[in-house]
Amino acid sequence: MNEFSLKYGCNPNQKPARVFMEDGSDLPMTVLNGRPGYINLLDAFNGWQLVKELKEASGLPAATSFKHVSPAGAAVGLPLTDVEAKIYWVDDLGELSPLACAYARARGADRMSSYGDFISLSDVCDVDTANLVKREVSDGIIAPGYEPEALEILKSKKKGNYCILQIDKDYVPNPIERKQVFGVTFEQGRNNFEINKELLNNIVTKNKELPESAKTDLILALIVLKYTQSNSVAYAKGGQAIGIGAGQQSRIHCTRLAGSKADNWFLRQSPQVLELPFLDDVRRADRDNAIDVYLGQDYMDVLAEGEWQKVFKTKPNVFTEADKRAWLDKNTGVALGSDAFFPFGDNIERAHKSGVSYIAQPGGSIRDDNVIETCDKYNITMAFTGMRLFHH
Numbered sequence: 349m350n351e352f353s354l355k356y357g358c359n360p361n362q363k364p365a366r367v368f369m370e371d372g373s374d375l376p377m378t379v380l381n382g383r384p385g386y387i388n389l390l391d392a393f394n395g396w397q398l399v400k401e402l403k404e405a406s407g408l409p410a411a412t413s414f415k416h417v418s419p420a421g422a423a424v425g426l427p428l429t430d431v432e433a434k435i436y437w438v439d440d441l442g443e444l445s446p447l448a449c450a451y452a453r454a455r456g457a458d459r460m461s462s463y464g465d466f467i468s469l470s471d472v473c474d475v476d477t478a479n480l481v482k483r484e485v486s487d488g489i490i491a492p493g494y495e496p497e498a499l500e501i502l503k504s505k506k507k508g509n510y511c512i513l514q515i516d517k518d519y520v521p522n523p524i525e526r527k528q529v530f531g532v533t534f535e536q537g538r539n540n541f542e543i544n545k546e547l548l549n550n551i552v553t554k555n556k557e558l559p560e561s562a563k564t565d566l567i568l569a570l571i572v573l574k575y576t577q578s579n580s581v582a583y584a585k586g587g588q589a590i591g592i593g594a595g596q597q598s599r600i601h602c603t604r605l606a607g608s609k610a611d612n613w614f615l616r617q618s619p620q621v622l623e624l625p626f627l628d629d630v631r632r633a634d635r636d637n638a639i640d641v642y643l644g645q646d647y648m649d650v651l652a653e654g655e656w657q658k659v660f661k662t663k664p665n666v667f668t669e670a671d672k673r674a675w676l677d678k679n680t681g682v683a684l685g686s687d688a689f690f691p692f693g694d695n696i697e698r699a700h701k702s703g704v705s706y707i708a709q710p711g712g713s714i715r716d717d718n719v720i721e722t723c724d725k726y727n728i729t730m731a732f733t734g735m736r737l738f739h740h
Contacts, residue, residue: 395468
């Protein structure tokens with residue numbers, strides 16, 4: 349199949365719409381079920397590249413949850429802790445396969461953003477992963493293959509209209525890529541730069557300690573950034589992205605946005621959140637919404653009289669800023685990647701508040717000395733990669 353017609357482009361008024369291969373070759377994907385949209389395919393192809401590279405770099409199954417051409421989460425297939433299984437709403441599924449663990453982590457890091465995602469998997473989708481996907485609100489999935497039972501499970505989603513794509517895992521794109529903006533064709537070489545641990549050799553801070561687990565998290569963060577709309581910053585821990593700040597004009601805003609998401613990920617693991625007395629019939633998505641409000645500045649929207657009764661059996665106590673800070677101070681060993689250099693030390697100050705101990709960034713700012721000095725102030729290890737990772 350050389351061409352595939354789409355219902356419309358980014359918006360319903362943008363017609364006609366299609367995807368096709370300019371060189372006359374076959375498309376690298378097969379539609380097994382449903383009908384993908386324009387944005388679905390942007391998410392699918394970006395997501396597939398991310399998980400393919402993450403699998404190659406880590407040797408582990410990888411998954412990502414994409415929304416609007418940026419990942420909401422990405423992870424490798426490490427086992428879930430009991431707490432992680434609970435905050436990702438998968439503790440009732442028993443022991444999961446490595447691929448299912450990868451998707452549970454990718455989806456669970458920022459469940460608000462992952463709602464209605466497009467999923468990319470590095471490996472053949474198994475039954476465990478299909479059962480997990482089946483109960484989440486998702487637009488579609490792309491993988492190099494599907495176990496027969498897993499495919500049937502996925503086909504039952506969305507009244508039989510769930511979008512299921514199979515990617516040709518051996519497909520290699522043309523080294524030159526093109527896009528049009530305002531009728532003008534842009535052309536560039538594909539970003540085939542390989543992200544590996546050798547990028548982390550140039551440690552510029554007083555603290556030179558960089559354990560293997562931190563290297564893995566930094567590589568994960570950098571691969572995530574390679575497919576995230578710039579400017580972007582990613583926090584990672586334990587083989588998963590825990591906070592991604594995408595598409596911000598200011599570097600500090602990326603760092604703050606990603607840091608607030610990383611904070612929410614860790615706050616969800618606190619006793620105050622784990623023990624929230626939800627009504628039995630409150631759905632997972634509504635629990636996610638309630639937790640997000642409970643952790644934010646507008647917590648009274650869910651704790652006000654007449655409101656909390658809709659969600660909780662008993663009224664929870666306010667999670668005070670002091671209590672949040674005390675819990676967040678327990679989060680350490682977080683890794684942070686940036687797609688371009690940090691211009692000022694304020695980014696490091698903000699990262700420190702979210703438990704960052706390790707940083708990888710290109711370097712090259714005229715204020716590198718200030719950034720390094722701020723890292724030394726908090727005993728943070730920072731590597732200069734020398735490689736920018738802008739993506740648009």
